[in-house]
Amino acid sequence: MLPRANLHAMRILVIEDEADIRDGFTAILEAEGYDARGAGSLSEGRHTLATFNPNLVLLDLGLPDGNGLDLLHELAEAERQPAVVVITAEAKVETAVEAMKGGAADYLEKPVGLDRLLTTVRLTLQHRGLVDENKNLREQALARWRILGASEQMRDLMHKVERVAEADIPVLITGENGTGKELIARHLHLQSDRYGKPFAATNCAAVPETLIEAEFFGHVRGAFTGADRNRDGLFVEAGEGTLFLDEIGEMPTPLQARLLRVLQEKTVTPVGSTESRPVSCRIVAATNKQLSDEIEAGRFREDLYYRIRGVELTVPALRDRAGDVALLAKHFLSEALSRRPRDLSFETAAISWLEKQAWPGNVRQLQSLVQSAALLLEDGEAAADDLAALLKPTRAQPDGAGPNTGWFDIDNLREFRSEVEKEYLRRKLEEENWNVSATARRIGIRRTNLHERLKQHGLK
Secondary structure (H helix, E strand, O other), rough: OHHHHHHHHEEEEOOOOOOOHHHHHHHHHHHHEEEEEOOOHHHHHHHHHHHHHOOEEEEEOOOOOEEEHHHHHHHHHHOOEEEEEEEEEEHHHHHHHHHOOOOOEEEEEEOHHHHHHHHHHHHHHHHHHHHHHHHHHHHHHHHOOOOOOOOHHHHHHHHHHHHHHOOOOEEEEEEOOOOOOHHHHHHHHOOOOOOOOOEEEEEOOOOOOOHHHHHHHHHOOOOOOOOOOOOOOHHHOOHHHOOEEOOOHOOOOHHHHHHHHHHOOOEOOOOOOOEEEEOOOEEEEOOOOOOOHHHOOOOOHHHHHHHHHHHEEEEOHHHHHHHHHHHHHHHHHHHHHHHOOEEEEEHHHHHHHHHHHOOOOOOHHHHHHHHHHHHHOOOOOHHHHHHHHHHHOOOOOOOOOOOOOOHHOOOOOOOOHHHHHHHHHHHHHOOOOHHHHHHHHHHHHOOHHHHHHHOOOOOO
């Protein structure tokens, strides 16, 4: 039984032409704490639906002014869809089953017993509550991983994402660094039937070659030095969800052969084991390389390429969707100011300047610039010159770094690399609001490894 405290929120409409049945149902349901109303025809039912907004409709199929199936089909197309339980005479059970195929949650066969009525109502509302909760969680997740863009290129891409998400076939996402390939992968997962199941992600370029097989396929205890316990690999961790392989173009050739075999046989064998385990996850891969060139150069297997490329989606570079720059910049500024409130905005000329930039680092570079502006600029309207000073690196700096770091004054290569890594990690942590787990996922290393590096650089 639903908790008593929740019953007042459950509205039930009984559409039944037999007055004694209709009145009996509404009286029983109201006695149980539901808000119940009755209607004796299709026309009366439609009118009540418009004002009552029920959670559940008990719908008789044989009504004086039409077939209840017509209303069922209308409700299936409505923006707010109540759950529907159809009511049928004993001789029309086949029609009720047909109604369930058309979207009805269940059916009640006349004469309807009290226990059967209340049990059906309770279970239907509980299921609808779970469906609504799942829908809300999905919408929250989509909002968290929101993809901003009003340009024709992005509208076209997101339309394709919606269609491909339902197909449940491997997807290859291509595009330059910083365009948002992982966001597309997450949307494919969130809009698919695999939503609610794991989304496992790894950066193929970030995993040490000596550990990459164990990372992907798992290992058993004693398989190699340091393997003190069994470990599931990414394929098993993904379960029936989605496995996202970022930068798959960087995958070593020997591992490509093993990956191909896993995809063909739908099984995986952990390192050090002879027993295979079933694999049922969906593969979504991404690359910033032209895999056709990699195939021609002998660095990527052609058979693996066709295996992972069920559908190919290309994320446009930011310079090709300049109309989205203002939208993105204002969003990133609002996001940054929500964490550290400031009176800061962009001059109109500054927005125009942003729209004219080449953005070799794409959306990620724009986001980094806006976050720097939110941290470093004075209150007021940011001018184009202010942003230009933050954007333009000196020739003596790695791409995307801020000015005046003096890195190229360092003579020792190891020290230089350490300073670059420290600044890189600091920036990525700032972009993720100093969330270590989120930063580790973004840059493609394990959280424990990131903790160790932060400790080395004095960033903890």
